[in-house]
Amino acid sequence: MARGFFALPWLLRCAPVWILGAGLAVAQPAVDAGPRVGRWGDFARLEFQGVTSFKTGEVVNGLLQAPAYRLVAHPAAPLQEFLPALRQSVSEGYRAAGFRDVRVRASLDEARERVVVEVTEGRRIVAGAVRVENPGPIPVAELVKRLTLTRAAAKPGSSGNGTSLLLDLMRGNEPLWKTGKPVGFDMGSACVRETAVKAVLGDCGFFFPRFHVDLRPEPGDERVSLVIAIEDVGPNGKVGPIEVSGLVRHTATELLEWLGVKRGQPITADLVPRLERQMAESGRFLAQKVIPKQIPDEAGQVLLRVEVTEYTDSPPLGAPFSAAEQQFLQMRSWVESAFQRGEEFSIEVEAADFPLESIGLRITGQLEFILQRDGMALLQRVGGKLERGVVFASSGATYVSVVSGRRVSGLLFDDQRVMAALELGPEPDPAPADSPFSLRLLFGTDNRRKPGQSAARIDFKIAPGAMIGEARKAAQTTRTEGEVIRFENDRRVWRMRRASGELVECSSTKKLPGGGFVKTSFRPNPGALARAERELTTAGMKLPNLVRPVQPLASIVGAAAAEFIEWPLTRQMFGSLPAREQIEPASRALQRLVLSGVLDAYEPDPSKSDGDGSFYVPDGAEIPSSTNPMQWVWRYPAALTFRFSQEHLPSASWPATLARETAMLLSGLPKYAEPELTRIFESPATGPVGHLAGAWLLARLGDRGASAQFAQRGLQRLNREDFQRDAALLLDVADDYLRKSRKPLETFTALAPEELAALAQLLPPSVRGFLVRSVAALKLQPDKSLRAVLEPLLADWWRHGLEAELERALRAAFTRATARLETDKSIEQAVACSEGHDALAKPPEAARLFRRPAERGSVAAAQLKLGEAHSLGFDIPADYLTATFWYRVAEFGGDRSAGAMANPTARWLTAEQQVEVMRCITATFPNALIGAGAPRPMESPDQAVPIMSLSQASPPNQLHQEPGRIPGLIR
Numbered sequence: 001m002a003r004g005f006f007a008l009p010w011l012l013r014c015a016p017v018w019i020l021g022a023g024l025a026v027a028q029p030a031v032d033a034g035p036r037v038g039r040w041g042d043f044a045r046l047e048f049q050g051v052t053s054f055k056t057g058e059v060v061n062g063l064l065q066a067p068a069y070r071l072v073a074h075p076a077a078p079l080q081e082f083l084p085a086l087r088q089s090v091s092e093g094y095r096a097a098g099f100r101d102v103r104v105r106a107s108l109d110e111a112r113e114r115v116v117v118e119v120t121e122g123r124r125i126v127a128g129a130v131r132v133e134n135p136g137p138i139p140v141a142e143l144v145k146r147l148t149l150t151r152a153a154a155k156p157g158s159s160g161n162g163t164s165l166l167l168d169l170m171r172g173n174e175p176l177w178k179t180g181k182p183v184g185f186d187m188g189s190a191c192v193r194e195t196a197v198k199a200v201l202g203d204c205g206f207f208f209p210r211f212h213v214d215l216r217p218e219p220g221d222e223r224v225s226l227v228i229a230i231e232d233v234g235p236n237g238k239v240g241p242i243e244v245s246g247l248v249r250h251t252a253t254e255l256l257e258w259l260g261v262k263r264g265q266p267i268t269a270d271l272v273p274r275l276e277r278q279m280a281e282s283g284r285f286l287a288q289k290v291i292p293k294q295i296p297d298e299a300g301q302v303l304l305r306v307e308v309t310e311y312t313d314s315p316p317l318g319a320p321f322s323a324a325e326q327q328f329l330q331m332r333s334w335v336e337s338a339f340q341r342g343e344e345f346s347i348e349v350e351a352a353d354f355p356l357e358s359i360g361l362r363i364t365g366q367l368e369f370i371l372q373r374d375g376m377a378l379l380q381r382v383g384g385k386l387e388r389g390v391v392f393a394s395s396g397a398t399y400v401s402v403v404s405g406r407r408v409s410g411l412l413f414d415d416q417r418v419m420a421a422l423e424l425g426p427e428p429d430p431a432p433a434d435s436p437f438s439l440r441l442l443f444g445t446d447n448r449r450k451p452g453q454s455a456a457r458i459d460f461k462i463a464p465g466a467m468i469g470e471a472r473k474a475a476q477t478t479r480t481e482g483e484v485i486r487f488e489n490d491r492r493v494w495r496m497r498r499a500s501g502e503l504v505e506c507s508s509t510k511k512l513p514g515g516g517f518v519k520t521s522f523r524p525n526p527g528a529l530a531r532a533e534r535e536l537t538t539a540g541m542k543l544p545n546l547v548r549p550v551q552p553l554a555s556i557v558g559a560a561a562a563e564f565i566e567w568p569l570t571r572q573m574f575g576s577l578p579a580r581e582q583i584e585p586a587s588r589a590l591q592r593l594v595l596s597g598v599l600d601a602y603e604p605d606p607s608k609s610d611g612d613g614s615f616y617v618p619d620g621a622e623i624p625s626s627t628n629p630m631q632w633v634w635r636y637p638a639a640l641t642f643r644f645s646q647e648h649l650p651s652a653s654w655p656a657t658l659a660r661e662t663a664m665l666l667s668g669l670p671k672y673a674e675p676e677l678t679r680i681f682e683s684p685a686t687g688p689v690g691h692l693a694g695a696w697l698l699a700r701l702g703d704r705g706a707s708a709q710f711a712q713r714g715l716q717r718l719n720r721e722d723f724q725r726d727a728a729l730l731l732d733v734a735d736d737y738l739r740k741s742r743k744p745l746e747t748f749t750a751l752a753p754e755e756l757a758a759l760a761q762l763l764p765p766s767v768r769g770f771l772v773r774s775v776a777a778l779k780l781q782p783d784k785s786l787r788a789v790l791e792p793l794l795a796d797w798w799r800h801g802l803e804a805e806l807e808r809a810l811r812a813a814f815t816r817a818t819a820r821l822e823t824d825k826s827i828e829q830a831v832a833c834s835e836g837h838d839a840l841a842k843p844p845e846a847a848r849l850f851r852r853p854a855e856r857g858s859v860a861a862a863q864l865k866l867g868e869a870h871s872l873g874f875d876i877p878a879d880y881l882t883a884t885f886w887y888r889v890a891e892f893g894g895d896r897s898a899g900a901m902a903n904p905t906a907r908w909l910t911a912e913q914q915v916e917v918m919r920c921i922t923a924t925f926p927n928a929l930i931g932a933g934a935p936r937p938m939e940s941p942d943q944a945v946p947i948m949s950l951s952q953a954s955p956p957n958q959l960h961q962e963p964g965r966i967p968g969l970i971r
Contacts, residue, residue, distance in 0.1 A: 034078055034079070034080065035078070035079040035080070036075060036076055036077065036078065036079055037072070037073060037074060037075055037076070037077045037078070037079050037082050038075050038079075038651065039075070039113075039651055040079065040082060040108065040115060041072075041073030041074060041075060041077070041082065041646070042646045042647075042651075043060050043063070043064060043073075043643065043646055043647075044646070044647065045113060045114050045115050046060060046063075046114075046115050046117060047109075047114045047115065047116050047117065048117050048119060049116065049117070049118045049119065050118055050119040050120055050121065051119050051121070052121060053097075053099075053121055053124065054097075054614075054615045058614055058615040059090070059093070059615050061614075061615070061639070062093050062614065062615035062616045062617050063086075063089055063090070063093075063617060064639045064642060064643050065616070065617075065636065065639040066089060066093075066616070066617035066618075066619070067619065067638075067667040067668070067669055068085070068089060068617065068619060069085070069086070069089045069617060070638075070639075070642050070663065070664065070667060070669070071664075071667075071669050071671065072085035072086065072089075073086075074660070074664070074671075074672050075651050075652070075660075076672040076675065076676055077672070083106045083107070083108070083115075086106045086115070086117065087104045087105065087106045087117075089617045090104045090106075090117060090119065090617075091103075091104045092186045092187070092617055092618050093615050093616060093617040093618070094119070094121065094615075095184065095185040095186040096184045096185070096186040096188070096189060096616065096617075096618050097124070097182055097184075097615065098124045098125050098126065098182030098183050098184065098185070099121050099122055099123075099124055099125075099185070100122065100123075100125050100183075100185045100224075101122035101123065102119065102120065102121055102122050103119070103120040103122070104117065104118070104119050104120075105117070105118040106118075123221065123222065124182060125182070125183050125185070125221075125222065125223065125224055126179075126180050126181055126182055126183060126222065126223055126224075127177050127178055127179050127180060127181050127182075127183050127223065127224070127226070128179065128218045128223035128224055128225045128226075129179075129218070129225045129226075130144045130147055130148060130177055130225065130226045130228070131225050131226070131227045131228070132144070132227075132228045132230065133227060133228065133229045133230060134229065134230045134231070135230055136230060136233045137233060138201065138204060138206060138209075138230060138233060139204055142204060143197075143200055143201070143204065143228070146200045146203070147175065147176050147177050147196065147197070147200060147226070148175050148176075148177050148178065148179070149175055176192070176193065176196045177193075177226050183215065183224055185215070186618050187618070188618040188619065189618070190213070193213050193226070194213050197211065197213055197228055198211075202272075202292075203270075203273070205237070205267060205268050205270075205271075206233050206234055207234065207237050207267065207292050207294065207302060208234035208235065208237070208294045209230060209231075209232060209233050209234045210230075210231040210232040210234065211228060211229060211230045211231055212229050212231070213226065213227070213228055213229075214227040214229065215227070237266070237267030237292075237302045238264055238265065238266055238267060238301060238302065239261060239262065239263050239264060239265050239266075239267060239271075239302060239304055240263060240295055240301035240302055240303050240304075241263065241295075241301075241303050241304075242256060242261070242262075242263065242303075242304045242305075242306065243303065243304070243305045243306065244256070244306045244308070245305075245306070245307050245308070246287075246307055246308040246309050246310065247308065247310060248310045248312060249310060249312060249316065250310070250316065250317055254317055254318075255306070255308075255317065258317040258318060259275055259278060259279070261275060261304070267292070267302055272290045272292060275290045275306070276288055276289065276290050279308065280463075280464070281464055282314075282317075282464065283311065283314050283321075283325075283329065283463075283464035283465045283467070283468045284310065284311055284314045284315070284316075284317060284465070285308050285309060285310055285311055285465070286309040286310070286311050286426040286436055286463075286465060287307075287308065287309040287426060288306075288307070288308045288309075289306075289307045289308075290304060290305070290306055290307075291304070291305040291306075291307070292304055292305075293305065309426075311436065311465040311468070311469075313465075313468070313469055313472060314465055314468045314469075315468075321468070322471065324471040324472075324474065324478065324487060325467075325468050325471040325472070327471070327485060327487075327496065327498070327501065328467040328468065328470055328471040328474075328487075328494075329464055329467055329468070329471075330500075330501030331467070331494075331496045331501040331502070331503050332462045332464060332467045332501075333501060334500060334501040334502050334503060335460075335462060335503055336460065336461065336462060338502075338524065339371075339372075339373060339460045340373065341373075342372060342373050342374065343372070343524060343526065344370060344371065344372040344524070344525050344526060344527065344528045344529050345370070345371050345372075345460075345522065345523065345524055345525060345528075346368055346369065346370050346371075346521075346522070346523055346524075346525035346528050347368070347369040347371070347520070347521070347522050348366065348367070348368050348369075348519075348520065348521045348522075348523075349366065349367045349368075349369075349518065349519070349520050350365075350366045350367075350518070350519045350520075351363045351364060351365065351366075351516075351517070351518040351519075352364050352515070352516050352517050352518075353512065353515065353516035364382065365380060365381060365382040365383075365387075366380070366381040366382070366384070367379070367380055367381075368381070368528075368532075370525065370528045370529050370532055371422065371458055371460065372458065372528075372529045373457070373458055373459075374393075374394070374454040374456065374457060374458070375391070375392055375393040375394070375454050375455070375456050375458075375529050376391075376392050376418075376420065376456050376458060376529070377389065377390065377391040377392070377393075377528075377529055377532035377533070377536075378390050378391075379532055379535070379536075385402075386402055386535060386536075386539055387401070387402055387403045388400065388401045388402065388403070389532065389535070389536045389539070390411070390536075391529070391532055391533050391536050392412075392417075392418050392454070392455040392456035393454055393455060393456070393529060393533050394452070394453070394454045394455070395455075395533065396409065396410060396411075396412070396455050397410070397411035397412045397418070397455040397456075398410075398411065398536060398537075398540070399411055399559075400536045400539050400540035400543065401563060402539050404562070404563060404566050404587075405543055406543065406546055406559055406562070406563060407540035407543040407544065407545050407546065408545070408546050408547055408555070408556060408559050409540075409545045409547060410545070410547040410552060410556075411455075411547075411556060412449075412455055415449050416449055416455075417449040417453065417454065417455050417456055417457060418455060418456040418457075419456075419457050419458075420441060420442065420456065420457075420458045420459075421440075421441070421442045421458075421459050421460075421461075422439070422440070422441050422458065422459070422460045422461075423439070423440050423460070423461045423462075423463075424437060424438075424439050424461070424462045424463060424466045425437060425438075425440070425461060425462075425463040425466065426463060426465070436465075436469075437463060437465065437466040437469060470492075470494070471487070473489050473491065473492075474487035474488065474489050474492065474494050477489065480498070481495070483497055483498060483499065484496065484497055484498070484504055485497075485498045491508055492506060492507065492508045493505075493506070493507050493508065494506050502524075503522075503523065503524060504523065504524075505521055505522070505523040506521065506522045506523070507519070507520065507521040507522075507523075508520050508521075546558070546559045546591075547559075548595070550603070551595060551599070551600070551603055552603065552604065553599050553602060553603050553604065554594050554595050554597075554598070554599040554600070554603065555595065557594050557599065558590060558591035558592075558593075558594035558595055559591065561587070561590045561591070561594065562587030562588070562590050562591050563587075565583055565586060565587055565590070565762065566583055566584065566587050582758060582761065583758055583761070583762075584758070585752070585754045585755040585757075585758035585759075586755065586758035586759045586761065586762055588755060589751050589755035589756070589758065589759050590759070592747055592751075593744065593747055593748060596743050596744040596746075596747035596748075597741050597743045597744055598744050600741075601647070602640060602643075637666065638663045638664075638666035638667045639663075641659055641660075641662055641663035641666070642659075642660060642663035642664075644659060645659035645660040645663065646660075648733055648736060648737055649733055650729070650733075652679075653680075653685070653729055654680040654683070654685070654686045654690035654693070654694070654729075655690070655693075655729070655730070655733065657676050657677065657679070657680045658680075658693060658694060658697055660676075661673045661676055661677060662697065665701070677694070677698075677706070680694065681694070681709070681710060681713060685725065685729075686717075686726075687714075687717050687722035687723055687724075687725050687726035688714045688715075688717050688718045688719075688722055688723055688726065688806055688810065689723065689726035689727070689730070689806070690714075690726055691710045691711065691713050691714030691717065691810070692710075692711070692714050692806065692809055692810055692813065694707075694710040695707045695708075695710035695711040695714065695810070695813040695814075695817070696813065698710060699813065699816065699817060704817040704818070705817070707813065707816075707817040708813075708814050708817035708818050710813075711810050711811075711813040711814035711817060712814055714806075714810045714813075715807065715810045715811065715814070718803065718806060718807055718810065720795075720798060720803075723798060723802075723803075723806070724791070724794075724795070727790075727791065727794050728787060728791070731785075731786050731787035731790060731791065732787060734786050735785045735786050735787055738786065745778070745786075746782075748775070748778075749775055749778045749779050749782070751775070756771070756772065756775060759771070760772060766801060766802075766805055770793065770794075770797050773793055774789075774790055774793055777789050777790070777793060863886045863887075863889045863890035863898070864886070864887065864890040864898045866886045867883045867884075867885075867886035867887040867890060867898065867902070867905075868883075869883075870882040870883035870886065871883035871887075871905050880905050880906075880908045880909060881909060881913060881917065883902075883905050884902055884905050884906045884909060884914070884917050885917050885920060885921065887902030887905060887906075888902055888917060888918070888921060889921055892921070
């Protein structure tokens with residue numbers, strides 16, 4: 001195998017999976033030759049001197065959570081870059097915390113094998129006054145106010161989506177400059193200050209000023225002033241050329257006349273936000289952006305670039321709204337303002353025998369989701385009785401499970417809170433014929449919760465266009481009920497007060513075959529959050545709180561694991577799991593094991609530092625930037641993974657390499673992934689278990705070629721000697737971990753027989769016997785190491801079936817990887833054929849090429865294309881029944897556009913034929929409906945029938961040459 005088989009395209013493909021937009025578009029430079037960091041990068045070797053304002057553990061954790069430090073501390077990184085980068089990281093962390101004059105020295109103490117970091121902290125500087133020099137016409141009071149007072153979460157007139165709403169919440173409403181608070185002296189803080197000043201000046205109407213921002217000491221040298229020195233306020237802006245893009249049904253002239261903007265008019269402070277707000281509030285646009293740009297050599301001339309996406313279902317510009325549309329827009333304004341005032345809303349769902357086809361389950365019960373600006377709750381009931389619930393409020397975060405007898409009070413640490421953004425807004429990539437709007441709920445967390453603050457902060461926005469679309473659909477049936485007006489269509493019922501627009505309720509009911517149904521409603525519900533909190537408090541009053549103050553992380557993990565395996569839906573999804581009564585001993589055992597100390601090293605330090613806030617290291621320029629909030633979600637697990645690989649795994653071993661490179665990929669730093677993974681692939685120390693683990697990881701990362709090569713190499717090394725080497729390595733790691741505390745092992749061997757038997761039921765049958773034998777052997781030899789006790793048992797298992805099982809696993813990994821590679825190739829060929837890229841190919845050949853990957857049941861793109869082939873007829877008979885089949889399969893595989901294309905096609909089918917399609921899908925793809933996306937509520941019968949039943953259905957129209965048959969599935 002060539003050394004470069006881990007190509008950059010793999011890294012680019014895996015990026016969306018692991019780092020969610022962190023960015024890998026820049027090719028990574030080659031790794032320099034010379035001495036490597038090796039074990040010098042282990043955090044355990046760090047020795048700090050002179051650190052008084054923070055705890056040493058805080059500084060270490062801040063470094064480990066900084067991607068820049070993990071990059072330079074990588075064992076394959078150049079050693080010559082390590083110490084300068086370490087000094088820079090510690091210095092930037094201190095400077096960000098207000099220590100302007102900090103001095104840091106770092107050196108290697110080779111005799112003691114320590115990295116010594118000497119810190120001279122200096123004085124901590126806090127914010128003083130704000131001064132503006134040479135302001136000219138700039139309104140100083142307004143500028144200072146905008147910089148020092150609490151800023152709004154969202155800028156007026158912005159056209160953000162759910163992600164931008166969440167980012168606004170994550171940033172919080174802290175002012176840029178707060179008197180008495182520590183001032184950041186790092187480069188990132190300086191850039192934030194300059195950007196903020198520029199933005200505020202632009203809001204005040206000065207788009208092109210020349211200025212610089214300084215921090216000047218005040219008397220006593222404990223405070224600094226924020227000094228904004230204006231060199232030139234810039235030309236008085238006038239609107240120059242105006243470029244408009246994105247229009248479909250209006251001309252640029254019509255849009256500009258409606259906006260009231262023309263060339264030559266002065267640019268005032270509110271011009272840009274006014275234009276964006278006017279378009280956003282009109283309901284005629286799905287997206288809008290106004291970008292001012294100074295024209296070179298044209299003093300005062302400002303180019304305005306107006307970028308829009310029109311909502312074609314709304315009335316034209318200037319045309320009046322209908323009475324129904326006006327009523328819905330009034331209701332939207334009432335809901336948004338009521339939510340901002342702190343009023344509560346409930347989303348209630350009641351289902352009976354409702355199929356969730358994507359996971360093959362049927363749901364019965366009631367869910368109530370309560371939303372309020374400063375809190376939320378989720379309650380699950382069956383037959384009207386509370387079973388489970390979670391609430392985030394000013395009292396904290398609490399989970400109660402009545403059916404399992406668990407209460408978890410303290411789901412979040414004291415400084416944590418949940419941030420959520422709920423938006424009914426434009427769909428980023430709407431499917432043809434589908435609604436351009438969708439309801440999105442995004443979550444995140446931050447660590448800036450203050451005493452007395454709620455454990456949650458919610459924002460809620462409704463796009464005007466979404467209400468216009470609803471009004472047009474709901475105006476089919478309208479009637480008045482006193483002061484309430486009722487709108488109804490075949491999907492929803494809206495009730496609102498005519499005069500005020502106050503929402504009374506939005507509800508819908510869908511009936512299913514066999515008596516099943518699902519009902520949903522959205523309504524104001526004053527006092528709902530307090531009632532939910534009281535209900536959960538009452539229900540959990542007699543239940544013990546499972547969160548231990550000294551082990552909060554282990555408590556939450558243990559309770560979550562036990563709750564998961566006892567949850568009815570889990571047992572339905574994993575049918576091999578035993579009934580709840582049989583599994584309760586296993587859940588108790590899991591909780592005891594987790595609480596035995598296995599996570600003690602990762603528990604938060606309950607003691608507070610002397611400093612104001614925790615230590616963090618700002619990102620450097622080498623770290624990819626992203627506006628995606630999920631990049632921040634990955635920081636903590638990446639830091640834990642990196643720390644675990646350093647603390648417990650031999651640096652050059654395959655377990656350490658796989659764990660470490662996963663952490664680097666989570667951080668968007670693949671610089672050393674290719675040489676490191678190539679190294680363990682070629683290493684004779686990597687046996688069949690290591691290659692199987694590598695194949696599994698690479699398959700999850702999307703590199704099927706590398707996954708297949710790892711699996712193939714694992715088969716080549718499937719022998720007793722290589723297996724024993726892998727086993728010895730893993731057992732030595734476990735022994736090293738247990739040297740610090742044998743309590744986890746003692747807890748494991750002390751499990752009651754019924755607990756051990758229940759735990760064994762969670763494992764594959766082949767592992768259960770080994771587990772029981774291992775516990776018995778460990779009880780007989782409590783003073784021996786794991787390796788000494790378990791190696792003979794593993795050797796015996798190897799002779800009696802383990803070798804064959806490893807071979808099956810490796811062959812399965814190889815087959816899956818190569819099959820997916822073949823599938824990808826087939827799709828590429830089929831797309832080329834269908835788009836005419838291959839002049840020799842005929843359209844029927846494209847359909848044939850799409851069929852192979854489609855029938856594998858895992859590629860929605862091929863299934864969609866095959867549906868198109870039968871719907872439109874690629875020189876083959878058009879067949880709406882077959883087309884609907886493939887469209888639905890693709891839809892259940894996560895392709896939203898497939899559902900939009902299936903709906904008009906399915907209208908040609910009778911109700912009986914639509915039921916037959918779903919039965920056919922259930923029979924052909926029993927796990928089916930395997931995709932990530934949930935299917936549309938297409939009726940799914942209780943029992944699947946053979947696929948041949950489709951051929952017995954009557955043809956929906958005269959176009960069917962072979963009525964109902966799914967060509968290719970029946971040979």
